[in-house]
Structures are given as structure tokens and as C-alpha cells.
Amino acid sequence: MSDKDLIDLKEVAPAEVGEVDLYQRRERIYTRKVEGFFQKVRLYTGWPLLLGYYLMPWLTWDGRQAILFDLPERKFHILGLTFWPQDFPMLAFLLIIAAYMLFAVTTFAGRIWCGYTCPQTVWTTMFMWWEQKTEGSRNQRMKLDKAPMSMEKFRKKCLKHSGWLFIGFATGVTFVGYFYGIRELLVDLFAGTAGAWAYFWTQFFTFATYINAGWMREQVCMYMCPYARFQSVMFDQDTLIVSYDKARGEARGSRKKTADPKELGLGDCIDCELCVQVCPTGIDIRNGLQYECIGCALCIDACDSVMEKMDYDKGLVRYTSERELNGEGKTHWLRPRIIGYVVVLAVMFGAFGYNMLYRVPLELTIIRDRNQLFVTTDTGAIDNIYTLQLANMSPEMHEFTLSIDGLENAEIIGDRMHTLDGEEIRSISLRVRMMPEDLDKPSTAFNFEAQASDREDLRIVHETRFVKPL
Ligand code: SF4
Numbered sequence: 001m002s003d004k005d006l007i008d009l010k011e012v013a014p015a016e017v018g019e020v021d022l023y024q025r026r027e028r029i030y031t032r033k034v035e036g037f038f039q040k041v042r043l044y045t046g047w048p049l050l051l052g053y054y055l056m057p058w059l060t061w062d063g064r065q066a067i068l069f070d071l072p073e074r075k076f077h078i079l080g081l082t083f084w085p086q087d088f089p090m091l092a093f094l095l096i097i098a099a100y101m102l103f104a105v106t107t108f109a110g111r112i113w114c115g116y117t118c119p120q121t122v123w124t125t126m127f128m129w130w131e132q133k134t135e136g137s138r139n140q141r142m143k144l145d146k147a148p149m150s151m152e153k154f155r156k157k158c159l160k161h162s163g164w165l166f167i168g169f170a171t172g173v174t175f176v177g178y179f180y181g182i183r184e185l186l187v188d189l190f191a192g193t194a195g196a197w198a199y200f201w202t203q204f205f206t207f208a209t210y211i212n213a214g215w216m217r218e219q220v221c222m223y224m225c226p227y228a229r230f231q232s233v234m235f236d237q238d239t240l241i242v243s244y245d246k247a248r249g250e251a252r253g254s255r256k257k258t259a260d261p262k263e264l265g266l267g268d269c270i271d272c273e274l275c276v277q278v279c280p281t282g283i284d285i286r287n288g289l290q291y292e293c294i295g296c297a298l299c300i301d302a303c304d305s306v307m308e309k310m311d312y313d314k315g316l317v318r319y320t321s322e323r324e325l326n327g328e329g330k331t332h333w334l335r336p337r338i339i340g341y342v343v344v345l346a347v348m349f350g351a352f353g354y355n356m357l358y359r360v361p362l363e364l365t366i367i368r369d370r371n372q373l374f375v376t377t378d379t380g381a382i383d384n385i386y387t388l389q390l391a392n393m394s395p396e397m398h399e400f401t402l403s404i405d406g407l408e409n410a411e412i413i414g415d416r417m418h419t420l421d422g423e424e425i426r427s428i429s430l431r432v433r434m435m436p437e438d439l440d441k442p443s444t445a446f447n448f449e450a451q452a453s454d455r456e457d458l459r460i461v462h463e464t465r466f467v468k469p470l
């Protein structure tokens with residue numbers, strides 16, 4: 001299909017689009033292909049994301065998969081960093097930062113996340129691309145669906161659904177590969193030796209992708225996505241939104257290219273409805289801002305191509321703000337709300353970076369013997385028994401020395417020196433012995449300390465208590 005075919009005005013038939021009712025029967029949307037500046041931007045945002053998603057599990061880092069969420073071992077390996085369960089608050093903090101960034105971007109530029117980078121949009125675009133490859137243009141697809149079943153129709157439908165299932169399978173396998181290890185998963189899946197859950201989740205994500213991007217499409221954005229429901233509260237008068245310039249476009253009406261719209265009493269909108277026919281959610285942007293609009297800018301490219309053909313200025317449908325549309329002056333890019341977001345994000349990033357930089361990859365958990373608070377020895381000394389769980393969260397092997405602090409004249413019974421491999425957790429049983437006359441309270445707080453012999457900063461201190469008979 002040539003560029004000309006994409007926007008041939010003669011071919012344009014008005015789309016049947018009405019008000020969207022929450023309970024109405026779904027009208028199948030046949031989107032028209034469109035090309036233009038914003039579609040190029042989408043290409044440059046979508047492809048790197050897709051490639052990143054599909055290729056990342058194949059990369060190795062320090063001899064293991066670069067991103068691996070190892071649930072049985074309860075460790076997340078992300079580009080050379082290993083996150084342990086103890087680090088989950090940091091991961092949660094990272095997610096909070098990501099959410100906050102999303103809010104900031106939405107306040108500034110509306111739903112650009114939805115339109116360009118949301119997986120639902122990216123995968124749907126990929127599915128639509130394959131649909132157009134196998135079933136043809138919008139008009140050809142509409143004709144095909146209306147036609148009775150034939151060998152040709154069957155062949156095209158089979159090809160389309162096989163392609164969709166293949167993309168769904170690649171997506172599902174990749175997703176599970178982030179948790180299982182992609183190389184092992186592929187071997188195990190085809191050898192029939194993968195666990196039941198691996199088969200289940202691979203199939204689940206294959207069909208979820210197929211159904212979401214192939215069949216449900218805009219329904220996910222309109223009825224299922226929680227973010228679509230509350231993001232309008234982040235909008236203000238200066239938020240960039242895809243809008244139709246009513247003042248310039250009205251009154252709409254068809255005319256010859258050579259006609260002077262002013263003489264006909266018309267605005268710049270030629271009422272071709274191309275903006276409607278390209279819209280993946282099937283709305284008419286000329287009815288104003290609607291929550292179904294995902295900000296994909298397909299209508300901008302469509303309208304710009306029409307304006308170009310008509311020799312009118314582009315931008316009848318464009319990214320603009322409510323302030324500019326209402327003629328209240330220029331958009332305020334730098335406003336207190338945006339500055340506030342930037343400052344808070346900078347603080348959050350700073351705190352996260354500091355924590356990552358100065359994080360001690362060592363964890364010490366102390367469990368007291370629950371059966372006996374203390375043991376009295378033949379010599380009259382009192383023993384308390386502890387189980388120490390020492391986790392060397394660094395990738396290198398280290399030798400650690402265990403010591404105590406805060407108990408005068410205490411003696412440690414058990415091994416004090418321990419060599420732990422990289423990412424090893426070891427349970428160490430120890431007794432602490434005290435003479436009763438050295439203790440003035442029934443329960444005394446003290447610290448266990450683990451110190452690496454080759455790295456001064458690899459040190460952890462944990463408080464516990466020593467108990468004596470009353
Ligand atoms: S109205 Fe325009 S920007 Fe909004 S979803 Fe439809 S095509 Fe995309």
C-alpha cells in the first residue's frame with residue numbers, strides 16, 4: 001500500500017461512530033493505516049521496548065542471565081545486582097519512583113505513556129500490523145469479514161491467528177524465561193521436562209497476549225485499565241492533550257480543494273472522518289477530550305495528512321493544552337506542580353542511589369533457642385543458645401569473624417570464623433557463656449557482629465538479649 005492509498009480522500013467513507021455507552025454491544029473497530037510524524041515516534045519508542053523485552057533474557061552478566069527473578073532461591077538478579085528478600089523494600093521504593101514518574105509525565109504530557117509505551121498499545125500495534133499484512137487495508141478487512149467463508153478467507157484467517165499465536169507464545173515464553181531462565185525453559189518445554197507451573201504460565205501468557213492484543217484491544221484500555229480511570233485527576237489546564245481546534249475547524253463540511261472555505265462559511269475541517277477511522281478506540285476527537293482517548297496521536301497524523309493535501313496549515317488536531325484551546329494564552333510549561341514533581345523525584349532518586357551505593361551486602365538474623373531460655377552448666381555458668389543466619393549477599397567469597405559487644409567477660413562457645421561463598425547463607429549455632437555475678441539484670445541487651453576480614457565496610461551488627469535465671 002502506498003502513502004497515497006493511506007489517505008486518499010475519495011476513498012474515505014464516513015465512519016459510523018456514536019456515543020460510547022458502558023453497556024453497549026462492542027462495535028468492531030477497523031482502523032485505517034496511517035503514517036506520519038507521531039507514528040515514527042511510536043516506532044522509535046515501541047521497537048526498542050519490544051527488542052529489549054524479547055532479547056534481555058538472552059543476555060548474560062557475570063555468567064548468569066542478566067535479568068533473572070529466581071523465586072525458588074528468592075533472589076532477583078538485575079544487571080549484575082542481586083536483590084535479596086531483605087532488599088524488597090528497596091524494590092518497592094523503585095516501583096514507587098516509577099509510579100511517581102508516571103504521574104509526573106502524565107501531568108506534563110497527558111497519556112503519552114498509554115499512547116506510546118504501554119505494553120497493551122505496543123502489542124496491539126504489533127498485532128494490527130500483522131492483521132494488515134495478512135488481511136489487507138481497512139476496506140479489505142471489512143469486506144473480508146462480511147464475505148461468506150471461502151478457502152481464501154479461511155487461509156487468511158488461519159495465517160492471521162497463527163501469527164498472533166506465535167507472537168503470544170514468544171511473549172509468554174519470554175515472560176516465564178525471566179523467572180525460569182530462558183535457555184533452560186526452552187529446552188525443558190520442548191523436552192517435556194518443565195514443571196507444571198512453567199507449562200501453565202507459558203500457556204496463560206500466550207493466550208492472555210493473544211486475547212488482549214488480538215481480540216480485546218481498546219476494551220482493555222476502556223474497561224479494564226485502572227490507570228485510565230484516575231489519570232484525569234492529574235491533568236491541569238496546561239497538560240498536553242490531543243485536541244481538535246474547534247475554533248479553527250468549525251463549521252465542518254466537504255468542499256473542493258480549490259474552494260475558499262470562508263466564502264462557503266466553513267472552517268478547516270472537511271469532515272472526512274479520517275481522524276475517526278484511524279482511532280484505535282473508535283472515538284471522534286472532535287467531540288472534545290474523552291477518557292477513551294489514549295493519546296496515541298494517530299488522529300493528528302491523519303488530520304495533518306489531510307491538511308497537507310488541502311494546502312491548509314497542519315495542526316487542526318494537535319497536542320495542545322486546555323489553556324491554549326480556550327485562548328487564555330500560551331501553555332505554562334514550568335509551573336509549580338511540575339517543579340514540585342521534579343524536586344520530589346530528584347530527592348527520591350538521590351535516596352535510592354545513596355542506598356544502592358552504600359548498601360552493605362550482608363545480612364544477619366538471630367534466632368534464640370525457643371525451648372530453653374538459658375542452660376546452667378556444672379560450673380555455675382549460664383549459657384544462652386543462638387542460631388545466627390549469616391547471608392553473604394555479595395557475589396564474592398569472604399571470611400567473616402563473629403564477635404559480641406556489650407557483655408563484659410562473655411565467652412563465645414562455637415566457631416567464630418566462617419568462610420562463605422558468594423551469595424551463600426549459613427546457619428551457625430553458638431552459645432554465649434556468662435557467670436551470673438557478671439550480670440546485674442535478668443535480661444541484658446548486647447550485639448552480635450559479623451566482620452569480613454578482607455573488607456572493612458562489610459560489617460553488620462545485630463542486637464539481641466542474654467537471659468539469666470531470676
Ligand atoms: S482520539 Fe486520537 S489520540 Fe485519542 S485514541 Fe483516538 S486516535 Fe488516538
Ligand code: SF4
Binds near residue numbers: 270273
Ligand atoms: S478533523 Fe481533520 S481528519 Fe478529522 S474530519 Fe476534520 S479534516 Fe478530517
